[in-house]
Amino acid sequence: GTLTAVLDAANSEQIAFTNTYSVGAEDLYLTGTKTLTGDWSAVPGSNKVFTFHILEGATIKSVGSADLRVSDTITFQKLTFTEAGVYNYTIVEVDNGSGGITYSDKVYALTVTVSDNGDGTLTAAYTVDGVARGDITFANSYTTSPYRLSLVAHKNYKYQNNNDKPLSGGEFKFRLTDVAGNVAVDQTKFNAANGSVTFDELVFTQAGTYKLKLEEIDKLLGFIEYSQVTYEITVAVTDNGEGKLVGSYQTE
Secondary structure, three states, X not given: OOOOOOOOHHHOOOOOOOOOOOOOOXXXXXXXXXXXXXXXXXXXXXXXXXXXXXXXXXXXXXXXXXXXXXXXXXXXXXXXXXXXXEEEEEEEEOOOOOOOEEOOOOOEEEEEEEEEOOOOOEEEEEEEOOEEOOOOEEEEEEOOEOEEEOOEEEOOOEOOOOOEOOXXXXXXXXXXXXXXXXXXXXXXXXXXXOOEEEOOOEEEOOOEEEEEEEEEEOXXXXXXXXXXXXXXXXXXXXXXXXXXXXXXXXXX
């Protein structure tokens, strides 16, 4: 009472089981820090946004940005990996060409090693310049070119009848000094034959308000009535936010 079944492999269809193995993508999020030196208070907001690239060769793989109106943190777009392997990149700052700003020429070497965990997942580990999870910091500075001011006064010399008296040059002496104590100015000059009195160029390296005094010096020659007029010159210097100090002045 026993039945026996025997599979005839030569005359039967092949029975096979097929399995596939796949892994999910792994995302890597990188951040960095932006540091600054100099007085950035006059820099417009749009110039306080900085851009960075993660490059694979010449190909941009991720763009990072730091908006200094909000934070000094650099946030990069995610890097996505779908296969195990070693990936090499460079990280650089983009020169946006904003006046007065010195952009960083630092180049970081980023190496990402992606491993298959054998359970359908990938793990990404990275080094920056050979340091595991190393810091990414880009330093910028802001500087301004100075404001330069050349002052020229004019001397009128008259007879008692109010007619002009010719000048030969050097008859009269004038002094330009600082009033407020915030700029080193103390110049003494003589008139030229055409009556002009030319002072050395003044160089202002910081924004602010400066007050100068211009007066004629009495040479105590009894036959000349010297001017008693004293001029106060107010110089206003501002940062234009593009790396240049600009100014104007008025005389009282």
